[in-house]
Structure formats: structure tokens, C-alpha cells
Amino acid sequence: MARLFMKGTEAVAEAAVRAGCRFFAGYPITPQNEVPEYLSRRMPEVGGVFIQGESEVASISMVYGAASAGTRSMTSSSSPGIALKSEGISYCASALIPMVYSNFARGGPGVGSIQPAQQDYFQATKASGNGGFQMMVFAPSSVQEAVDLTYEAFDLADRDRNPVCILADGVIATMMESVEFPPMKSNVEIDAIKESKREWALVGHDFEKEKRAWIEPGHWQTKDMQKANEDAAAMYLEWEKDIRVEEYGLEDAEIVLTSYGISARVVKSAVSILRAEGIKAGYIRPITVNPFPYGAYDHINYDKCKAVLNVEMSIPAQFGVDVKVGVKDRCPIEHCLCSGGNIISRNAVLDAAKKIMKG
Amino acid sequence: MQKIYTRTKTIQQDKVSGFCPGCMHSTIIKLIGEVLEELDVVDRTACVLGIGCCGLQMDYMAYDNSTAPHGRACATATGVKRSNPESLVFTYQGDGDLASIGLAETMSAANRGENISVIFVNNGIYGMTGGQMAPTTLIGMKASTAPKGRIADEHGYPMHMCEILNQLTAPVYLERTSCNNPANTMKTKNAIKKAFRNQLDGKGFSMVEIVTSCPTNWGLDALASLEYIEEKMLPEFPLGVIRDR
Ligand SMILES: Cc1ncc(C[n+]2csc(CCOP(=O)(O)OP(=O)(O)O)c2C)c(N)n1
DSSP, X not given: OOOEEEEHHHHHXXXXXXXXXXXXXXXXXXXXXXXXXXXHHHHHHTTOEEEEOSSHHHHHHHHHHHHHTTOOEEEEEXXXXXXXXXXXXXXHHXXXXXXXXXXXXXSOSTTOOSSBOOTTHHHHHTOSSTTSOOOEEEOOSSHHHHHHHHHHHHHHHHHHTSEEEEEEEHHHHHOEEEEOOOOOOOHHXXXXXXXXXXXXXXXXXXXXTTTSOEEOSSOSSHHHXXXXXXXHHHHHHHGGGGOOEEEESTTTOSXXXXXXXXXXXXXXXXXXXXXXXXXXXXXXEESEEESOOGGGGGGSOTTTOOEEEEEESOSSOSHHHHHHHHHTTSSOEEEEEOOTTOOOOHHHHHHHHHHHHHO | OOOOOOOOTTBOTTOOOOOOTTXXXXXXXXXXXXXXXXXXXXXXXXXXXXXXXXXGGGGTBOSOEEEOSTTOHHHHHHHHHHHOTTSEEEEEEEHIIIIIITHHHHXXXXXXXXXXXXXXXXXXXXXXXXXXXXXXXXXXXXXXXXXXXXXXXXXXXXXXXXXXXTTSSXXXXXXXXXXXXXXXXXXXXXXXXXXXXXXXXXXXXXXXXXXXXXXXXXXXXXXXXXXXXXXXXXXXXOOEEEEEO
């Protein structure tokens, strides 16, 4: 397929359609209104369903229902809307319902600001709802990566029968870039995916208790609830193999910058300038922020590295807390932060890096 | 000897219900099961349960079911139905679930004319959590969070969901019934059947509001609860067809 020049929101929506997503419910919120707008046009073209829900709470509950019935389903929102969706996300995790959602994050807390931010990191990676469940969380740093990860997210959600989160931000949402799309899943493939869920999905079964589908977002018996928690915990451990991270220049780096999502884009550009100026800089960019690639920080050559510079669009740092776990006090960690809808500037990153190298 | 009555197969034969003595949930669940069998749709039915005592049936119902987040049953059912239009999808909700926390989801699904059926069990109180005030609690009726009884100036008035939904254009069928005597119980069964038939005929949103009791939280025995329904509940919640299109 030819390259297309597309906005991040619309590209993510198209990637979902290509992955076989045939149900979307969402509620308007900046900066991701183009996701529901695009899908309101696109879903009818492919025989899918689009619903503008009466709220985020209703939209995620619709997705919970549609995905319970075996359909690949998605919702999307931005920070305050994701907070409302946490109820349904937790229900999906508890009831083993696969679904994908994207958070095009904006400044917070509260209604915050409508501009890009990375202030939902803890919410996405540690506590997206009650009950201590986890999800795979992908953090794309380009529109192309957002497309590829969204496409794959549906497979992983189905594999694990668990929600998958695309943690993007307002830059990825509104930026236009050239993208190439993965192939469109055929109706035959989509039917086969739905059919593979027949056993547990709400599609109707003979009325004998062994056969009925029973979507259970909780358990009356505490022993059953604990067993469900244990099974989930065992699955989270399996995710070690799914970790994705980009590393550069760690062998000889005197300074290692680390960042994710859109700020990692800025970091990469800063690192190439630093290298050109003779400063041996490297970077670590987690692509999965849950599971977190703590092991990548073992690849730093701590005999040479003066400091790790955490670059993040959140004050106080959140991603930086995971970085600290990875670095394990083997060298100091400095922070270059902005927040509230401000986008990290390359000059700020360069200044912070140079200050460390001088000091 | 000829067998003229058996338990509906939609209830697992080896299970007992967890409902309190005199509770009408078990009656209504039986009626629903009989209707599903009579319409021969059990193998394509999906029930979306609300949160509350209504969910106690999940252990022993024999057909597909899920539990929605508290109040979200109409939204969850919307997702199920839209993704499988050939299924018969109904919600089963209490008054706290449908008329308080889920008011937006109920109104919006009705307003969209979703082709689902809603079975609304109105016992005037929060059953599962121990008798707190509900949107349908009668004026003067005591609740654990309204120790002096519901006071209009402070709590407002009981909500009449059939009449409220009757303000919308889309719903096709709204009826209020009860299970306080055999005649009303039979009418309830017919209303449920009609709501399901409407859906199978692709007509759109139907709701049956069933006025019931909660002997445990009303602090009355089963018989006194039936009298309370007759004397107090039904004057506030008159029975009958509110809309039939
Ligand atoms: C989000 C949320 N809030 C509160 C509760 C606690 N809760 C469980 S059942 C219930 C009330 C149920 O009352 P009603 O809908 O009238 O049903 P009944 O038990 O009377 O059948 C409440 C408040 C919950 N489970 N989830």
C-alpha cells in the first residue's frame, strides 16, 4: 500500500479497523476527537459499529459488552476521560475480556490542559482501575509506531484475554506524518477470530451449565477471587518476553538519556547533536512501559556513565521512578522535566545534558 | 401419573437460590426462564445482570450471562446486542442500579431505541447493601440512610421510570407490573414475553418495571410485604401499560 500522510488519531483508528476491530464506542474529548469522528465514517464502510456513548463510563461499558460477545473492540479518550473509563477497564481485566484502548494524554490533574503531556504514566502502568490488575502498555513515539502497535495490540489482547493500552499523547494525536499501514484483515479472518472465542463469549449456548458463557467480573468466593489474582499474576510474569525497548550507544556512553513516547523523539535528536559535538551520549527508550524494560539499564557501562538523564513531560517525574528501579543506584539520575501541556524542548534537554557533563 | 409442571431448564437443576424468604427475584427469574423456553430462544440469549441482589442468580442460571458495572447494564447490553444482533439481549436490574447510578445509561439506551429488553425490578430500596434509600423509596418509608423515612424536602420524590422514559420518542413498550398475587404474576410473565417478542421482531427498546418487595430490608414478613405492595407501593407506582407501539 502507498504511503499516506495522516494525523496520529486517524492513523490509529485506521490501524484498528485493519486489525479487525469492528466495534468502537467513545465520547468526545480533545485532543483525540478525530478518533471517534474518523470511525463514525469508517466503521459503516466495513460493516462495523460506531457508537458515540453518553459518557466515557457508558462507552467503556459498551466495549465491555461488545468484546464479551467476541467482537474485536476499542475505545479511546484522553486523560480525564480515561479516569472515568477505569471502572470498565477494571471490569474487562477481571472478566478476562480482551479490548484495546488509547489514551492521547493531556495535562493534568483535573480537567488539566488540552495540550500534550505524559502525566498519566502511573495511572496507565500501575493502577488503571481498582484491584491491582495490569495491562500491557505501549508507548509509541511516532505515528507509524502508533499504527504498528495498535495493530498488534489486538492480537496481544486476544492472546492474554486482557486489555491493552496505547499510551500516546497530544503530539502523536495531532501530528501528521507519513505512514504505511499493515494489511486489512479479511472478513474470513475476522470471522475466524470471533469464532475462536465462541466457547466463552456471549454468543448463545445450549442450556447446560457446562456450556453457558459466564462473564464474571468478580467472584463471590474469596478463594476463587484469589485464584483469579494468582492466575493474572502468573500471566504478568510471562510478559517478560514481550518487553520492547530501543537502546543506543550504551557501551561507551558517558551520559545516558532515557525517555518514552514523544519526549523520546526529542531525546534521540538531542543525542545525535551531543555525539556530533563530541559528547558520548546514549539513550534508552522503553516501547513497552508495562512490562517495563528494567533490564535495559543493566546494559549501561557504569564505569563510564556519569549520570542518567530522565526526560519526561510530567512534574513530578513518574517514568523516572521506574528508571530509578532499573538504575539501582549505580549512578546518579538527573531530571529534565516539563508539564501541564508544555512540550519538552530540545534545547532544554541539551542544556541539562551539558550541565551534567561539565559538573 | 402425568407431569404437568417442571422447573424451567434455564435454572441449573442442582442449585438452590440464595434469595431471602419472600423475595420476588426467584419468581421473576423463573418467569423469564419459562418465557425463554416458550419462545425457544435460550440458546441465543445473553442476559446482562446489574449489580445488586439481581446478580445472585448468576450462580444458577443455565444460559449465557455477564455482569455489568453497577448501573451500566444498558450500555453493556448495547455492546452485546450491536455486536450480535441475532442474540436476544436483556438486562436485569434493580432500582438503585437502573434509576440512580445508571440513570444516564438507562435514559440514553432508551433514547437511542436500542433493540434490547430491560427487566427492571423495583423494590423501593437498595437490597444487597442493606436497605439504603433508593430513587424509588416512598415518601415516609424508612431506609438505613433515611432513618426518619424519606422526606420530600430533603430527598425529593420517588422516581417513576416508566413515566420518565415515556417522555422519549424511541421506546416501543413500557409496562409496569407486579408479582404480589397470581394474576399480576401472570401479567408480568406476559409483559416479559411481549418485551422479548418486540426485540425478536426488531422493534426496539422495551422495559418492564416490576414492583416487588424486599421483606428483609423492609422489616416485614413475606405476607405483610405483599400487603405493603398493595397498600403503599401500587398507589405510588400504578400498574399498567404506559406505552405500546
Ligand atoms: C460502583 C459501585 N458502587 C456501589 C456498589 C455497591 N452496591 C452493590 S449492590 C448496590 C445497590 C443495589 O440496589 P438495587 O439496584 O436497588 O438492587 P437490589 O439489591 O435491591 O436488587 C450497591 C450500591 C457497587 N457494587 N459498585
